[in-house]
Amino acid sequence: MLRVLILFLIMSLSLCAQSLAAESTSTATATATATATAVSSSSSASPETLPFGSNLFQGNFSSGSSVTTIQSGDRILVRLWGTRTLDDVFTVSLNGTLDLPEIGSIPLAGLPRNDAAQLQQSIISKLNVSGISDVQVYARPLDTQNISVFVTGFVNHPGSYAGMASDNILAFLDKAGGIDSRRGSYRDIRVLRNQQPIATADLYPFILYGQLPSIRFQDGDTVVVAEKGPTVTASGEVRNAARFEFEKGKMTGEALVHLADPNSRASHVSISGFRDGVPYNQYLSIKDFNRLRLANDDQVRFLADTTGSTIMVEAQGAILGSSRFPVRRNARLQEVLSYISVDPDRANLSGLYIKRLSTAKQQKKAIEDALNRLEHNAYTATSSSNDEAQIRAKEAEMLSSFIDRARKVEPEGIVVVGSGGKIADIALENGDIIVIPEKTDVVMISGEVIMPQAVVWNEDRDMEDYIKSAGGFSNRADSTNILVVHPDGEVTPKAKKVLPGDQILVLPRVDSKNMQAVKEVSEILYQVAVACKVILDL
Structure with a gap:
């Protein structure tokens, strides 16, 4: 009775174990299926661009003999009787010719293998040219030699593959599953014999023009696919x-x-x-x-x-x-x-602005127009005395130098798009450059100061403090004409509060005692400073 109970318990435990195993297998299968589905879905969501030529290897080259014509290395049985006697097997040379003793070279490369009549006619034609008559001819290609070729490198299934000596390189690559589309090269394929390279292949000429190198394989040859070279994707x-x-x-x-x-x-x-x-x-x-x-x-x-x-x-x-x-x-x-x-750690989004070509052209034209007026007034002004004429000549010389320098500056065409912490949603133009400046804790002081420099921003400092930190005004400075360029490109006159990233520009003073065109020069200095962030010297 006890034995029966023990056997019953063992059988019950065995059935439970089988049930749990089946459930576990079912769960694992379902999980694997779900995982495979997810991976497939993910892959299809972002398809990878395949290399040029990846569709070559679909099994079409390895399905059978790819060669139907006579090639270098083929063996030809030739029998002659009559005024000439010959019975032997000859090999087609590297040049594609059949060399028969006392008869000469007969070009056979490219002739159909299965057309014995055409092969025999080629030999008869050579006999006639050589003046040999009354000869009967029999010739046919012998079966191609079965060989084994190693295919390695960046292919999908490296290994040793059987084929015929007349098979082309595509047949052996196809048998190896084709070239690894991620890592393999379609342009650097080598054939080794006894560890020495005997031929190379680039598949691009075959894809584009049908050109493929003629390689006569031997038993034990190795095809090596190199790692892909530099690539560029076109779409x-x-x-x-x-x-x-x-x-x-x-x-x-x-x-x-x-x-x-x-x-x-x-x-x-x-x-x-x-x-x-x-x-x-x-x-x-x-x-x-x-x-x-x-x-x-x-x-x-x-x-x-x-x-x-x-x-x-x-x-x-x-x-x-x-x-x-x-x-x-x-x-x-x-x-x-x-x-x-x-x-996000570097970008000053509130300082965003646009550089626009059309705006730069307008600014350039405005400056050019002002310079033309200044130049015209300088050279057409009249003098009432010799002393005044000398003064005007000196002024004209100074203005000419100033005008030449002013014409060389190029406006940036800045369009201020920020206001009150908001960015205007303006229409863009071709060639617009959206500038997102980097955050900075520096204030730049330049123009007519003793030592133009960058100073670390301090909230307790005002404009005068920053100008003092640059050595103060130079002796040519106009202390009443100071501009502040903000990170967003906006330019304002004297600012009570200087912020990080601001640039302080001190304009030069125009000597009203020596120059009559004070107003015009001052306007040009201002225009250049605003449009180009440059302070011109007089």
Whole structure:
């Protein structure tokens, strides 16, 4: 009775264990399925751009013999009888010829293997040319030699693969599962024999033009796929959207255009990447892009930038990632700001401003107009005496030097977009540069001070204190004409409170005793200071 009870307990425990194992297996299977589904979904969400040529290896080259023509290394049985007698097996030379004793070389490379009549006719033609007649000919290719070739390097399934000596390199690569699309090179493939390289292969000419190196394999040869070289990814308005591999020193825009083959709509390209660890972005016409030298891992998007549809906006300052953005025409500032990644620890968002080409041109024109008026007045003023004429001549000489220097300055075209802590959502123009300055605890003092310099900001200091810290006013300073440039580009006259990042500009005094054009010169000094952040000396 006791034995029966023990057996019953053992059987019960065994059944429980089996039930738990089945449940665990079911749970694991469900979990694995869910995980695989999630991974698949994640992968499909962000598809990786495949390398150029990745669609080559689908098993089509390894399905059977890829060679149907006579090639170098093929063995040919030749029998002659009559005025000439011959019965032997000959090998097609590296030049693709069959060399028969006392007859000569007969070109056979490229002839169909299964057309014995054409092969025999080639030999008969050579006999006729050599003046040999009354000879019967029989010839046929012998079965190709079975060999084993090692395929290694950056392929999906390295190993030893059987084939025929006449198989091309694609057949052996296909049998090895093709080239590793992430790490393998499609342009640097070597064939080794007895550890020595005997041939190289670049698959791009085959993809583009059908050109493939003729390699006669032998038993024990090794095919080595090297690691991929520098690559550039092309996308957008192109016929070949892919990741292209280049030889070092040959990564140019022109070479990429040739490979990617942009369609007729493409007119511009947007390039993003890194140079010396710093984000790099460019937006160019295809004509200018052709002359550009590219770098490893660059991303190039070809765009159909028709006139009036797209503008290019740039970001500078405390930003992360891309700095150039092709956006729709009439895009507004807030929309583009959502594309810009900033460094929150460095960015002074309240100091944001825009540099605009059209504004810079207007400022330049205003300065130029003022300079033209000053120049006209200086050279057309009349004198009532010789002494006055000498004074005016001296003034004209001084003004001429001043005008020349003023014409060389270039306005920045700053558009102030901040007010009361808010940023105006203005429409952007092509070529706008959005500047997000970095936070700073420094105040700059320049212009007509003894020692222009940068001073650490202190909330207890006012403007006079900062000017004193720069040695005070110079003897040419106009102590009543002081400008403060704020981080957001706004320029104000004397400020009661100086903030971090402000720049104090002290303008020079115009000597009213020696110069008649005091008002005009003062206005120009002010315009240049506001537009260019530069203090001109008289």
